[in-house]
Amino acid sequence: MNLETAEATLATPFPWPRMPVDPPEVYAWLREERPVTRVTTRAGETAWLVTRYEDVRAVLADPRVSADQRNPGFPLIFSANNRDALDKTRSFLRMDPPEHSLYRRLLSKNFQVKRIEALRPAVQSLVDDAIDVMLAGPHRAVDLVRALALPVPSTVLSWILGVPLEDQAFFNKIAEELGNLGDGSDPSLIDRAQKAHADLHAYASRLAAEREAVEDPGDDILGQLVKAAREGTIPREQVANIVLVLTIAGHDTTANMTALGTLTLLQHPDQLAQLRENPALIPGAIEELLRYLSIVQLVITRVATEDIEVGGVVIPAGEGIIPLNFAANRDDAHYADADRFDIHRQARDHVAFGYGVHQCMGQPLARLELHVIFETLIRRIPTLRLAVPVEGVPFKSWSNINGVSALPVTW
Numbered sequence: 001m002n003l004e005t006a007e008a009t010l011a012t013p014f015p016w017p018r019m020p021v022d023p024p025e026v027y028a029w030l031r032e033e034r035p036v037t038r039v040t041t042r043a044g045e046t047a048w049l050v051t052r053y054e055d056v057r058a059v060l061a062d063p064r065v066s067a068d069q070r071n072p073g074f075p076l077i078f079s080a081n082n083r084d085a086l087d088k089t090r091s092f093l094r095m096d097p098p099e100h101s102l103y104r105r106l107l108s109k110n111f112q113v114k115r116i117e118a119l120r121p122a123v124q125s126l127v128d129d130a131i132d133v134m135l136a137g138p139h140r141a142v143d144l145v146r147a148l149a150l151p152v153p154s155t156v157l158s159w160i161l162g163v164p165l166e167d168q169a170f171f172n173k174i175a176e177e178l179g180n181l182g183d184g185s186d187p188s189l190i191d192r193a194q195k196a197h198a199d200l201h202a203y204a205s206r207l208a209a210e211r212e213a214v215e216d217p218g219d220d221i222l223g224q225l226v227k228a229a230r231e232g233t234i235p236r237e238q239v240a241n242i243v244l245v246l247t248i249a250g251h252d253t254t255a256n257m258t259a260l261g262t263l264t265l266l267q268h269p270d271q272l273a274q275l276r277e278n279p280a281l282i283p284g285a286i287e288e289l290l291r292y293l294s295i296v297q298l299v300i301t302r303v304a305t306e307d308i309e310v311g312g313v314v315i316p317a318g319e320g321i322i323p324l325n326f327a328a329n330r331d332d333a334h335y336a337d338a339d340r341f342d343i344h345r346q347a348r349d350h351v352a353f354g355y356g357v358h359q360c361m362g363q364p365l366a367r368l369e370l371h372v373i374f375e376t377l378i379r380r381i382p383t384l385r386l387a388v389p390v391e392g393v394p395f396k397s398w399s400n401i402n403g404v405s406a407l408p409v410t411w
């Protein structure tokens, strides 16, 4: 990309269109030429984009950088008119230590590797059942999003969180509305996403109230939160706020990784064949998929609370920062030929799960679900292929979480 084209892109509001799985072309130019640069977001706010791997990690590990959205200068990306609603539903995702640490400590046992690993047989049955249904259908063709990618994480989430399985259709509808911002220029889609957020919060509040009304709230995450609120360890409103953040964080993420991951594997048939022959390669392939796709790409936002120097540039106190993990994960200075998908790469140090104190809490669960899903899909449907040309796949053009809204497959 030449200077003129890059400048023209930078003059338009952030974020810029993806390609559709690859990051916007200007990210590579920024990493080379302007690794820390000030932009205006579609919400009309200014923020510093950070694009190099080392700089993104440095920002995310810096205690002078805050994740608390209430701090002046905290940047919003798509729309600035819902700041109050966001403050009302603020969870530990948008808090700093020591407030943040309290919630991590409270919830961490639920996501420990050993505890998550114990779910493997149940997740395996779930995936096998979903694939049985696919194979039993009359047409040898399904939308993989609806048949597998969405139901698996939403069912697992309902087990650990303790929310009713019957509400899955509601979750899926909300996830779709939250994740569909069109090309970012249609205010009605942004309104719809904001309404979906409010509906989900109202739902979470109702669930919390129902659970509070029973004497023994139980041992699932909802029960643990209700107990903590009763004991005064956490404020009452945090029960619903945490249910809200876990529902969003644990649902659409794994679903989109499943769909986009499957698509990526189908587009690299040689590497897919290697996974089929040697399933021991699957965990490494999942790390590479996480790096390469970096689906959670517009969620990580911060603000400087003091002047800080990043990559030779001073970001003044009170200014917003968007550490672009998608750009960091495609940095050639850290991953040789970073735009190439390569299951043999050692990619586990990617920042697809973020970095620092907010690094994704659900990683063990995401890894387990993705492992069971890909291992089973590859083994049980070896002839899986796209049912439409790749140009016909409906990519989500603008979303905090990258993905596809459907993935028509056949076998």
Ligand code: HEM
Binding pocket: 067, 092, 093, 094, 104, 157, 245, 246, 249, 250, 251, 253, 254, 257, 295, 296, 299, 300, 301, 351, 352, 353, 354, 355, 357, 358, 359, 360, 361, 362, 363, 365, 366
């Ligand atoms: C492949 C799937 C997933 C990806 C790519 C992903 C990515 C991320 C990223 C990038 C962050 C950091 C946000 C920041 O620094 O501002 C994050 C945080 C978080 N994720 Fe995930 N996530 C995934 C799955 C899950 C699952 C399955 C759960 C739980 C059920 C979960 C729960 C959380 C929570 C609670 C946080 C907030 C942690 C904190 O602020 O301390 N995630 N995730």
